[in-house]
Amino acid sequence: MASASEADFRTRLQDWLPKLVLAPSVAVTLFFVYGFILFTVVLSFTSSKMLPSWDFIGFSNYVRLFSLPHWHVALKNIAIFATLYIVICTAIGLMLAIFLDQKIRGEGVLRPIYLYPMALSFIVTGTAWKWFLDPGIGLENVMQQWGWESFSFTWIKSNTMAIYTIVIAAVWQSSGFVMAMFLAGLRGIDNEILKAAQIDGASNWQLYRRIVIPLLRPAFLSAFVILAHLAIKSYDLVIALTGGGPGRATEMPATFMYSYTFTRKEMGVGASSAVIMLMTIAAIMIPYLYSELKEKKE
Amino acid sequence: MSVASQDTAVSTGRITRMLIYLILLLFALFYLLPLYVMGVNSVKPLSEITGGNMMALPQEWTLDPWRSAWSTAQIGVQATGLKPYFLTSILMVVPAVVISTMIGAINGYILTKWRFKGDTIIFGLMLFSCFIPFQIVLIPMARVLGILGLAGSVPGLILVHVVYGLGFSTLYFRNYYAAFPTELVRAAQIDGAGFFRIFWRIMLPVSGPITVVCVIWQFTNIWNDFLFGASFGGTTQPMTVALNNLVQSSTGVKEYNVHFAAAILAAIPTLIVYIVAGRYFVRGLMAGSVKG
Numbered sequence: 001m002a003s004a005s006e007a008d009f010r011t012r013l014q015d016w017l018p019k020l021v022l023a024p025s026v027a028v029t030l031f032f033v034y035g036f037i038l039f040t041v042v043l044s045f046t047s048s049k050m051l052p053s054w055d056f057i058g059f060s061n062y063v064r065l066f067s068l069p070h071w072h073v074a075l076k077n078i079a080i081f082a083t084l085y086i087v088i089c090t091a092i093g094l095m096l097a098i099f100l101d102q103k104i105r106g107e108g109v110l111r112p113i114y115l116y117p118m119a120l121s122f123i124v125t126g127t128a129w130k131w132f133l134d135p136g137i138g139l140e141n142v143m144q145q146w147g148w149e150s151f152s153f154t155w156i157k158s159n160t161m162a163i164y165t166i167v168i169a170a171v172w173q174s175s176g177f178v179m180a181m182f183l184a185g186l187r188g189i190d191n192e193i194l195k196a197a198q199i200d201g202a203s204n205w206q207l208y209r210r211i212v213i214p215l216l217r218p219a220f221l222s223a224f225v226i227l228a229h230l231a232i233k234s235y236d237l238v239i240a241l242t243g244g245g246p247g248r249a250t251e252m253p254a255t256f257m258y259s260y261t262f263t264r265k266e267m268g269v270g271a272s273s274a275v276i277m278l279m280t281i282a283a284i285m286i287p288y289l290y291s292e293l294k295e296k297k298e
Numbered sequence: 299m300s301v302a303s304q305d306t307a308v309s310t311g312r313i314t315r316m317l318i319y320l321i322l323l324l325f326a327l328f329y330l331l332p333l334y335v336m337g338v339n340s341v342k343p344l345s346e347i348t349g350g351n352m353m354a355l356p357q358e359w360t361l362d363p364w365r366s367a368w369s370t371a372q373i374g375v376q377a378t379g380l381k382p383y384f385l386t387s388i389l390m391v392v393p394a395v396v397i398s399t400m401i402g403a404i405n406g407y408i409l410t411k412w413r414f415k416g417d418t419i420i421f422g423l424m425l426f427s428c429f430i431p432f433q434i435v436l437i438p439m440a441r442v443l444g445i446l447g448l449a450g451s452v453p454g455l456i457l458v459h460v461v462y463g464l465g466f467s468t469l470y471f472r473n474y475y476a477a478f479p480t481e482l483v484r485a486a487q488i489d490g491a492g493f494f495r496i497f498w499r500i501m502l503p504v505s506g507p508i509t510v511v512c513v514i515w516q517f518t519n520i521w522n523d524f525l526f527g528a529s530f531g532g533t534t535q536p537m538t539v540a541l542n543n544l545v546q547s548s549t550g551v552k553e554y555n556v557h558f559a560a561a562i563l564a565a566i567p568t569l570i571v572y573i574v575a576g577r578y579f580v581r582g583l584m585a586g587s588v589k590g
Contacts, residue, residue: 017493018412025405025464026420032461033427036435043437096325099318102310112576113326119572120565121522123538127545127561128332131554137347145351180580233431236524240542257433267437274433285429293422
């Protein structure tokens with residue numbers, strides 16, 4: 001009966017093998033993602049300064065966080081940045097997609113031009129725009145040399161306007177991608193629906209407003225989720241473009257977390273700011289991912 | 299993206315069409331502008347930038363900024379140019395991409411063809427890990443790398459990128475394999491093929507397209523990463539960190555032409571990937587957003 005039990009062993013091994021092979025990935029995810037999240041959450045309730053300490057102080061870090069002017073600046077900036085970034089990217093993306101969808105000659109040339117910025121690092125984007133927007137050598141200088149003597153564009157040096165230069169560079173980088181998402185959505189719409197509406201006498205404007213745009217709902221949702229989480233995570237672009245300045249005028253939660261944790265050695269406060277960032281993203285991503293996964297099951 | 303174009307039924311008048319073309323062209327200029335600025339000013343002597351017009355073509359063409367950016371520019375404390383950092387980036391990116399893609403492939407295979415109770419939860423946990431703000435893991439990661447003796451080393455960076463790249467690579471392969479008929483796998487099983495043999499003989503041969511997508515995505519993301527490189531690189535920094543150090547350096551004259559050449563050098567690998575395999579690049583972006 002040795003062969004029978006051997007066969008039995010082999011089938012049991014085959015049953016276990018997949019789980020065994022998957023186990024390291026699960027372990028790594030549980031440790032490096034969820035374990036680390038837990039670690040940072042716990043840390044945010046301690047008086048950690050330069051190094052982690054396990055002296056619990058309740059919500060003090062959060063109270064202190066929300067009393068810090070820097071954090072208020074960061075929150076205000078992320079609100080301005082995220083809103084404009086999402087709205088402008090969506091508007092430009094939708095417009096370009098609809099226009100490109102009009103049997104445009106040269107679509108094959110235009111599409112890659114719109115999209116290539118997405119392949120670049122934010123540091124490269126930041127470098128290019130930093131010097132292009134620099135009043136001394138960039139746009140302002142160019143316009144003045146071209147004869148528009150009174151032209152002035154000093155946003156990047158201004159406490160109140162610098163945040164908008166980050167919006168410009170970020171929109172430049174991501175709007176082509178949003179265009180691609182909408183274009184894919186448009187190409188997926190059944191032409192017969194549009195033809196039927198046209199026979200019923202709908203104008204182009206009505207066609208898009210009443211039929212096409214409502215049908216693009218999934219693309220809007222995906223674009224929103226992707227852009228929102230990119231906005232909250234944005235760190236590289238700020239560092240490269242303004243370095244958080246002038247002064248701390250373009251501070252964002254991501255730069256705040258980094259400087260409080262590693263430069264100012266206030267690890268507890270840094271950890272609590274990271275927790276706030278995570279919770280904001282989770283509030284957007286979890287319902288989205290949940291509905292996506294549920295749909296797939298059915 | 300389905301390029302197989304299904305033309306819209308919408309018809310437009312001549313003036314409208316002209317306007318559409320005009321707007322499309324203007325946006326093309328907007329997207330090309332920074333590339334033009336970088337390119338043109340990277341082959342000018344510095345005096346033509348500080349004393350001239352950024353949009354003008356060079357009066358005197360020179361490749362000195364490129365040479366300087368590559369081998370002599372002052373980065374941090376040393377005048378090494380970007381060369382060593384480029385090498386670090388390559389040494390970091392290649393293993394990280396290969397490892398995360400291989401693990402992602404086998405994970406996707408298990409999660410679709412060897413389903414078990416709770417597999418959706420596991421996938422959900424891995425999926426969410428793609429979107430976390432990495433600030434939440436910086437502090438413990440620094441500790442763990444220190445304990446492992448991997449802080450400030452290329453293997454340390456590889457580990458970080460594999461760990462946080464797994465979610466996406468698993469997502470790609472899972473979605474791709476989900477469309478593959480499970481009956482074929484069951485039939486092979488009845489014929490006595492085991493777990494690895496099915497993966498090797500049946501799944502891998504059809505995985506070409508998704509592997510390209512996954513490799514491109516991981517390559518672009520890891521090459522372009524700044525946060526992990528700046529946090530854990532120590533003295534072995536990747537390209538992006540070196541570029542930033544060069545540009546932000548507050549000592550000496552700002553050599554804008556060298557900065558632009560350096561920026562292009564940092565962009566070239568991902569740009570080449572985009573030019574060669576743009577179609578797959580777009581598909582990768584889309585798969586990351588539309589988990590269809």
